[in-house]
Amino acid sequence: MPNGAGTDPIRTNQLTKRYGATVAVDRLDLVVRAGEVYGFLGPNGAGKTTTIRLLLGLHRPTSGSAAIFGIDAWREPVAAHRRAAYVAGEPFLWPALTSAETFAYLARLHGSVDSAYRAELVERFQLDTSRKVRALSKGNRQKIQVIAAFATRADLLLLDEPTSGLDPLMEIAFRQTVLEAKERGQTVFLSSHILSEVEALCDRVGILRRGRLVDEGTLSDLRHLAAQTIEVTFAGPAPDLGPLPDVRVAPAGANALRFEVTGSPQPLLAALAAHPVVDLTSREPSLEEIFLHHYDESGKRVGG
């Protein structure tokens, strides 16, 4: 597996794309390292799909650049695409071809295919390859894209919401396939809305908002920066603990309070010592909470 700064699977440099007055991607510096599964999150319209189109050289950067394995995505798309495979968010295929014909066509155009693995994936995803694309549901068309992309064994997989339309069983098959790719040393760039999927698969996560990367890191990095939630139930009515540093308080039912702690929990624990506590639970923030925190325009930014 190639390594070093010049050959990162994905590297963008101040990548910017404007459509008229709209800034879709804003001075984005993104690095995805070889062999990792990178989760790309962001609300609708954050610029995720635009970023992927720029990475594929389908749209031209207004300024800055994007490179796949050190190959400029806009200037040398064909060389870049030989090392990548792409799954689009919407499966745009050829309605009159059957799945088998589509596989043959895509393999022919990509140039590399592991037919044995493709057969295994067809089995795994339970796809009837004799059906014409026009007769398939969105989920089944999505399977064609996923199977074709993974069967190329490309060094980099660019996946734009690949599981939209897949049922939970297929979602499991998809996760297995991603983990297999990772084991083989392939790099996966996964844009997704399904947080459990990102949580289960990704080594690192980047959160995009309004075309900018507002947060990036491993899941534990992100958790560390976000608030911890502590719920406390008292023997009687909940007491007033007064103002505490880095702590937000909210009622959580009868006799209970929820604390959002962004710094050390020590001052809170000291204040609680004077009261009759019957139950105390503490949990790390879920990715969903981190995510919502960043998506919500009014939310106070944490880290980033």
Add this chain to the structure above:
Amino acid sequence: MSAARAVTRRAVADSRIRNVSFAGFLGLIAFANVVGYRHTYPTLKERLAFAASFGTNKAVELFYGHPHDLLTVGGYTAWRVGGIGAIIAAVWGLLAAVRALRTEEESGRQELVLAGVLERRAAYLAAVAAIGAGGALLWLALTLGLAAGRLPVGGSAYLALATIASGAVFAGVGAVASQLAATRRVAVELSAAVLVLAFLLRTVADISSGLGGLRWATPLGWSEELRPFADPRPAVLVLPAVTAALLFVAGEAIARGRDVGTGLIQGRDSSEPRLRLLSSPAALALRSQRGSLAGWLAGTGVFALVVGLLSTSFTSANIPESLRRELHKLGGASITTPAGALGFYFVLFVFAFSLFACSQIAAARREEADQELETLLALPVSRTRWLVGRILLAAGCTTFLAFSTGLLAWAGAAGKGAHVSLPRMLEAGANSLPVAFLFLALAAFAFALVPRASVGIAYGLVSVAFVWELFGALLGAPRWLLDLTPYQHVGLVPAQPFRAAAAGIMLGIAAGAAASAVALFRRRDLAGA
């Protein structure tokens, strides 16, 4: 009720560009003809001579239909505008119906509408109302164009109605085709096949003696039998009105009984893999267009055969100076010899091949709009390879079409014992290619520069150039203006020699435009629908 109105308004808004283009086009043709006839044949003496010769000239009838009165401005206009206008209106009608009744459904938007409070019948009627609104606009533009040329308003309105009547019938044809076919493309192809058949019937009716009755069998013939400005027979309007109504009712009945999103003709959804023609994007394009290619081949082929068979039947009546002038303006050459007639009609094929070239770029644009191109270009396929492949495929298919047309025209003529050699007819086919390639390259250039508008621009350029060729001279336009249309520079092979210089210049421009198209396309963002 208000939901139905919203659907109608939406459909009217969606088709406004096409409706306004067709209306403007018809209006201009109408105006140009009225003014042109007065200009070219100012006195009764000239008109009599003109009528005497044209009235007996089958060749010109093939082109414009059967004249009923050539002595008055109105009668002449009815013949010239009515004949071509009926075809233009028919094309408009079938496109409008397929747009409103099949494209909406194929895109899935119809499902959304029917998931609302609107009943199927109401949704269908709302779409038909939008088509009707477009037809009214065409009728108005045509009436205004004729009246602006100082024809009586009442007669103008009647001639316009006679012309638009074929539009109504073919809108009905499009409505039924939209129920039969599951895709826009197939629906358009089915309706176009009916139109070609109707044109063929009219041609045979107008040209073969004793078969005039056939005119009643084709909607294009009804427009003639309404005889505007000559001997008006408004009762004939019942024919197109009833036919259109029946077709629309039939369409509604089918629409009510079938699953939304499907057509009555439903191919098989499963098949054994057939791996031929999957080796490149151009190969797949050829594979998916086999059907329409066969249609074009059949349409132009049958016509070529008919023209060939008829080429010996044009008599050399005594041709006065005025007719010579008119013919010269229309493209020269005497059409009283088989070679002359074939050369004259090949201009029509040049026009058809230009349209075919546009249809190829339109298919490429559709691939981009449907985002299949995005799937393709995310693979190791370069934009250059894709676009060059499509242009070469289009050029190849056009060439094939041109040579088979030449071959079949020769076969028809030879069958009637005409002295026209096969190499000369193949040369006639080749002679039509520079213009077709020029329009192909210009269409590709528009596609690269302004993708969303490119299809309209391409068809518009071809149509305007052809109409300018037909009518420009009548208006007494200066030479340099007439020379702007490429059709002006086509030698009428086999009657005239091949014009190598003009062909060379057109091919040069085509090569430049195609190269610029590829360079521009490499630099732009892909554009969705």
